[in-house]
Amino acid sequence: MSPVSRPAAHARQPGPPFNAPAARRLRVALGMTPGHVAQGLRASYALAHVTPDLVNAWERGALTPAHAELTALAGVLWCSPAELIGRPRTLRECRIARGLAPEDVARAVGHEFTAYTRMEQSGQWRGTDRQCAALAELLGLSLPDLVTVTGREAELADLLRAAARTRWQAYVKPVGRIVPLDRRLLEDALQELHRDYQGRMVATLSWGGGSAAGEASDAGDDFLDRIIDAFWTSLRERTV
Structure with a gap:
């Protein structure tokens, strides 16, 4: 397998949690190979960097598609982007899945922006009961998901x-x-x-x-x- 190369913009900005098994299942159901998917992404969505090896890496969970890649992949696989998004497991993934900027979350829950970004990076939430309730409401979290994404x-x-x-x-x-x-x-x-x-x-x-x-x-x-x-x-x- 040849090395996978991606533009820096895509490599630096991974998208929401990716449901790799769903992507593979949808591709197989359509009778497509990774090569067919790569060709569709290049031809229809101008993603010239996509190769069969990159598609395979996504399906193995070795790499995560960026937002633009995931949206285009959904188009090639004739599904909605939501069908390719896995269950968020971190605070950052939940925020991205909701399409929110970090400053939006920080403001809504009453945290300083820098303090909130440190919590995303560390995976450890530091907040009062009121802030936890605000976070759960903003991100649509059930109690089990709230415990997971706050690192507890x-x-x-x-x-x-x-x-x-x-x-x-x-x-x-x-x-x-x-x-x-x-x-x-x-x-x-x-x-x-x-x-x-x-x-x-x-x-x-x-x-x-x-x-x-x-x-x-x-x-x-x-x-x-x-x-x-x-x-x-x-x-x-x-x-x-």
Whole structure:
């Protein structure tokens, strides 16, 4: 594969989060090769730098299309740009997906511009409850997405794993600082996580040694790996 070369303007200004699997799926459904896509981008959208290797790099997730590239790619694949945009995982990606400038967000949530840009660069949000609420409203964030884009998902996952392994009651308040919901709701969700995990561990002990015990232990590890999803699912079931 030859080196991928892109104009500096495109390389410096990546677009919103890119759904690489969707791009490949749409291309295959149209019976097109990466070469066909590259040809369409060059001929119809004057993107002379696009090669089959660049299209492949996008589909592998090695590179992200810039805004102009993504819009043109949507045209070639006969889809809307929204179909090629993945779920935003950072504050910057959410802002870009909404088409907002950093100064717009800083002003709306009541942060100094330089302070806000530092938070985007570091991936760590520093704001009051009121500012968090303003950010969520401006960017259209659900509570799970707000936790993710403000850089607190890893901290939440660590707390949830500890609650599942040990005394869940000790983690209600720390989890509540990240997920500002009714205490009773959090208590029920943490208790459920603890019960589910401990049930898996009891199964491990009851099987003794051998492959069955190993499978039960693996199930416990898998549960801890997916504990964020289990937590949000538990909360959704209690609020519908």
